Amino acid sequence: MPENNTPMLSLKNVVKTFYAGTVNEKTALNNLCLDLYPGDFVTVIGGNGAGKSTMLNATAGVFPIDGGDVFIDGVNVTKLPEHKRAKYIGRVFQDPMMGTAANMQIEENLAIAARRGKKRTLRWSITQQERAEFKKMLSILGLGLEDRMTAKVGLLSGGQRQALTLLMATLNRPKILLLDEHTAALDPKTAAKVLEITEKVVSENKLTTLMITHNMKDAIKHGNRLIMMHEGRVVVDVSGEEKQKLTVEDLLMLFSRASGSEFASDRAMLSAE
Amino acid sequence: MDFIFKGMAQGLIWALLALGVYLSYRILDFADLSCEGSITLGASMASMLLTKNVSPIIAVLMAFLVGCVAGAITGLLHTKLKIPPILSGILTMTALFSINLHIMGSANIQLNSVPTLYTQLSGMLHLSKTYLSLILGTVVCLAVMAMLYWFFGTELGASIRATGINENMCRAQGIDTDLTKIIGLAISNGLIALSGAFICQYQGYSNINLGVGAIVIGLASIIIGEAIFSKVKNFFFTLGGIVIGAVIYRIVVAVVLYFNMPTEDVKIMTAFVVIAALFVSKYANKIGKKHPAAKHDKKEEPSIPEEKEVKDNA
Ligand SMILES: Nc1ncnc2c1ncn2[C@@H]1O[C@H](COP(=O)(O)OP(=O)(O)O)[C@@H](O)[C@H]1O
Ligand SMILES: [Mg+2]
Numbered sequence: 001m002p003e004n005n006t007p008m009l010s011l012k013n014v015v016k017t018f019y020a021g022t023v024n025e026k027t028a029l030n031n032l033c034l035d036l037y038p039g040d041f042v043t044v045i046g047g048n049g050a051g052k053s054t055m056l057n058a059t060a061g062v063f064p065i066d067g068g069d070v071f072i073d074g075v076n077v078t079k080l081p082e083h084k085r086a087k088y089i090g091r092v093f094q095d096p097m098m099g100t101a102a103n104m105q106i107e108e109n110l111a112i113a114a115r116r117g118k119k120r121t122l123r124w125s126i127t128q129q130e131r132a133e134f135k136k137m138l139s140i141l142g143l144g145l146e147d148r149m150t151a152k153v154g155l156l157s158g159g160q161r162q163a164l165t166l167l168m169a170t171l172n173r174p175k176i177l178l179l180d181e182h183t184a185a186l187d188p189k190t191a192a193k194v195l196e197i198t199e200k201v202v203s204e205n206k207l208t209t210l211m212i213t214h215n216m217k218d219a220i221k222h223g224n225r226l227i228m229m230h231e232g233r234v235v236v237d238v239s240g241e242e243k244q245k246l247t248v249e250d251l252l253m254l255f256s257r258a259s260g261s262e263f264a265s266d267r268a269m270l271s272a273e
Numbered sequence: 274m275d276f277i278f279k280g281m282a283q284g285l286i287w288a289l290l291a292l293g294v295y296l297s298y299r300i301l302d303f304a305d306l307s308c309e310g311s312i313t314l315g316a317s318m319a320s321m322l323l324t325k326n327v328s329p330i331i332a333v334l335m336a337f338l339v340g341c342v343a344g345a346i347t348g349l350l351h352t353k354l355k356i357p358p359i360l361s362g363i364l365t366m367t368a369l370f371s372i373n374l375h376i377m378g379s380a381n382i383q384l385n386s387v388p389t390l391y392t393q394l395s396g397m398l399h400l401s402k403t404y405l406s407l408i409l410g411t412v413v414c415l416a417v418m419a420m421l422y423w424f425f426g427t428e429l430g431a432s433i434r435a436t437g438i439n440e441n442m443c444r445a446q447g448i449d450t451d452l453t454k455i456i457g458l459a460i461s462n463g464l465i466a467l468s469g470a471f472i473c474q475y476q477g478y479s480n481i482n483l484g485v486g487a488i489v490i491g492l493a494s495i496i497i498g499e500a501i502f503s504k505v506k507n508f509f510f511t512l513g514g515i516v517i518g519a520v521i522y523r524i525v526v527a528v529v530l531y532f533n534m535p536t537e538d539v540k541i542m543t544a545f546v547v548i549a550a551l552f553v554s555k556y557a558n559k560i561g562k563k564h565p566a567a568k569h570d571k572k573e574e575p576s577i578p579e580e581k582e583v584k585d586n587a
Contacts, residue, residue, distance in 0.1 A: 060445070086447035099445065101438040104431075112435055115428055116447040122424075125431035168446070 006074045007035040008208040009176050014058055015067035016051075016232075028054040030232035031068070036176070036208050043219040044212040045251070046229035047259070052212045055229070056178045059210070061085040073175050087117030090169030090207075092162060092182040099165030102154030106145060106164065109153055110134045113168035137167055141197060159190035163197055170201050177202065179211040183218075195222065216248045230259045278403050280527030284520030285410025286471040287490060291498070291519040292417060292512060293464035294491030297344075300425070301457045302437040306362030306488060307347045308465045310369030311340045313484035315466025317373040320382040320479035329390040333470045340466020341459040343369060348455030373481055380481040382473075389474040406475060413471070417464065418512040424460075425508060433457045465491075493547050494519035500554035522546065 016029040028051045036042060046052050058065050061082040069078045072088045093099050100109050111126035111134075131149065138146040141163050145156075153161060162182055169177060179198065183191035199222060202209050213219050219226055225239035226246065235258035238246065290312055297305035315336035322332035343365055350361040374380065395405045424430045436443050436453040443450050465487070473479040498518025505511055522543065529542050 062444075081449075082444045083447050083449045086445055089445075091445045093441075098439070098441050101435045101442055103438045104435060108431060111428075112431060112443075112446050112448070118447075120428040120432045120448065122427045122429055125426055125428045 007071070008038045008040070008073055009034070009036040009059065009210075010071040011035075011055070011059065011068065012071070013068035014055075014065055014070065016054055016058055016063070016065050020066070028232055029058060029065070032058075032233055034227070034234055036210065038208055039206045040225055041202055041207075041209045041223035042211070042225045042227055043223045044210055044227050044229060045214075045216060045219045045255075047255075050229040051232040052229050053180050054232075056091075056180050056210060056212065059176065060089055060091060060178060088175040090116075090172075090174035090177045092165045092169050092177075092179045094181040094184050096158040096161040096165070096185055099168065100153045100161055103152060105150045106138070106153055106156075107131060107134055107149040109164065110137075110168060110171065113171045116172050116174075137171075138164075141167065157190070159186050159194055162186065162194050166194070166198060166201060170205060170207065173205055173207070175208065177207045177209040179209065181212050181214060184214055198222075216251050220246050220248070220251070228255060228258060230255075235259065275403065276527050276531040277524060278407060280524040281520050282403055282406035282410055283472075283475065283527075284523030285407065285414055285516065286468060286475055287523060288410070288414050288494065288516040288519035289417060289464050289468035289471065290487055291491045291494035291515045292414075292421065293461045293468065294488065295495050295512070295515050296421075296461035296464070297458060298492065299495065300434055300437045301454060301461070303351075303358045303454065303458065304362070305344075305347060305458060305461065306359060307343060307365035307369070307458075307462060308362075308491060309484040309487045310366035310373070311343045311462040311465045311484075312469040312472070312487045313373045313479075313481065314343055314369050314376070315340050315469030316473035316479040316483050317376040317382075317469075317481075318466070319470035320384055320473045321376050321378070323384055323387045323389060323474070324382060326387065329388065329393060329474065333390065333467065336470035337463045337467045340469075341463035343466070344458040344460070344462025345455050347462070348451075348458040352451035352454055370481070377479060377481065382479045384474060384477050384479070389477075390471070391474055410471075414516045417467075418509060418516065421512055422509045429453075429456070489543075490519075490522065493543055494522050496547050497521050497550040500550035503554045518550075 011032055011034045014029050014032040015027070018024070018026045018028055028049075030051075032051070032055060034055075044052050044055075057063060059070060061070075061077065061080055061084075065078065069076055071077065072085070077085050077088070091099070101112070104112075107126060107130075111130060114130060135146045135149060138149070143160050143163055145160060145164065148155075153164065156164065166179075166182070182198070183194050186194060195218060198211070201207070209223070211223065213222075220243070224243065225237070226243050227234045227238075228236035228251070236254045290308070293311075294305075294308055297303045297308070318339050319329075319332040319336040322335060323329060327335075347361045347365040350356045350364060351358055356364070390409070391402055391405060394400075394409065395402055398405060400408070425434055432443065432448045433453045433456060435446075436448065436450045436457070440450045443453070469483065472483065495515055495518060498514035498516070498521075499511075501517065501521075502510065502514030505514055525542055525546050526539050529539050530536065534542075
């Protein structure tokens with residue numbers, strides 16, 4: 001759904017090889033190309049080891065890439081370290097422990113997130129006005145966190161932590177939101193709730209989003225575009241009406257055709273539920 | 274009773290060491306061994322300057338500054354050269370041994386004949402040295418605690434605290450974790466050197482081996498303080514607990530020496546006190562009620578791998 005000519009995210013021939021030159025050498029991203037346009041909500045599927053997480057990490061600058069370029073809203077960020085790129089990027093991880101500081105209060109975590117992309121000075125770390133804003137935002141999540149603003153995040157459940165991390169990732173409207181199986185560690189009911197919140201946050205802020213999921217139904221249900229990865233490349237890319245009409249069976253078919261491997265064995269890598 | 278007060282007075286200046294160790298060990302989660310070098314560095318720097326008739330206040334401030342530099346070097350070794358924390362600290366400590374000797378010019382400096390903070394102030398305030406050092410130690414500790422409370426409440430301070438808890442989250446939120454570690458270690462070692470600067474003036478001499486065992490003293494103070502003040506939530510009082518932990522440690526040492534127990538037994542008494550403190554805190558935690566949400570979190574964790582397995586095999 002290109003609304004604009006400059007892609008919000010552009011991965012150009014990105015190559016990433018782990019353990020290069022050893023017997024364990026693994027090309028996780030193999031000349032990967034992908035353009036996301038403003039407002040694209042792209043769901044990402046693919047078997048284990050297809051390179052999905054590596055694609056998100058390369059975008060976020062977790063490690064240097066071995067080839068290619070990463071552009072965010074037209075700016076080449078390939079050489080920017082992770083903490084500088086964070087200015088443009090919001091992230092939620094699979095592990096609920098990874099996105100928050102357990103030993104700090106809910107409001108302290110939010111205050112840190114509110115300063116993403118800004119200089120950290122010797123001003124007090126949280127203002128009264130921010131507290132009021134955070135309270136309002138937390139109440140929208142509907143998890144009762146607005147009454148526990150000074151509770152340590154370590155006391156929250158996995159689902160609550162993911163919802164909080166999502167709020168932290170989107171507090172300063174990021175140019176790109178990266179979600180790496182952020183509901184995979186949650187029980188189905190909590191996962192559905194967090195996905196619902198995700199849908200709401202993404203659509204209300206018109207966020208350009210990459211969401212990796214194991215669940216093909218979720219991949220079909222959410223977003224305006226779906227990509228499938230295999231061996232470090234995008235092998236299927238459907239959007240618009242075509243995506244709306246997709247079924248799980250279609251996806252399995254597409255997957256076995258693209259990967260050229262056995263239908264049954266690939267079925268094990270993706271879940272229909 | 275005088276030996277108790279003397280122990281307290283010493284505890285208050287060794288408390289600065291404990292606070293510094295607390296910053297690296299607890300807040301940054303960085304086992305920094307450079308502290309044994311930086312406490313001696315503070316003492317060497319201050320006593321060298323004092324023998325050159327530099328004002329005691331300036332000598333103390335300079336000690337703090339060179340301590341900061343030493344900490345920053347440990348931080349640089351770790352973040353830029355990717356040397357593991359323990360080894361970075363050991364390297365700095367080893368290098369500091371030579372540097373301290375160079376600063377002092379010998380293994381010992383006597384301060385009996387030069388004006389120190391204590392001789393100057395006791396002349397001005399007409400107080401005995403023990404009372405003066407109690408008052409001075411209390412004032413300095415309270416001032417340092419207040420500054421730390423303020424600093425770790427600022428945006429920069431909060432990002433240093435967060436770095437010690439979850440680096441991954443910090444980088445995702447745009448925090449330069451290399452920088453926060455370097456700043457944290459600088460302040461930590463600055464305080465430790467400050468402690469050394471007071472110690473040498475209190476005891477009237479400086480020695481190249483002043484820092485031997487400092488890390489254990491620091492950790493013991495932290496453990497005692499945390500055990501006694503395990504229920505304290507406010508950061509200022511947590512810091513206060515560490516100070517009191519250091520004071521208790523020194524009182525134990527003073528008691529050992531007062532009753533003419535062999536000085537070799539100081540270490541075993543320390544071990545007993547730390548074990549007792551740990552026992553008390555463990556017992557207190559057992560009878561204390563756990564937060565219901567914490568239990569819930571624990572229950573949920575084991576289900577994570579199960580959940581994944583189900584999905585993978587679907
Ligand atoms: N940090 C890393 N170090 C070494 N190998 C890695 C690392 N991250 C990913 N890989 C390897 O790269 C390949 C792609 O992994 P990943 O992107 O995590 O796959 P996916 O998220 O699609 O399951 C896998 O073979 C994985 O073992
Ligand atoms: Mg992955």
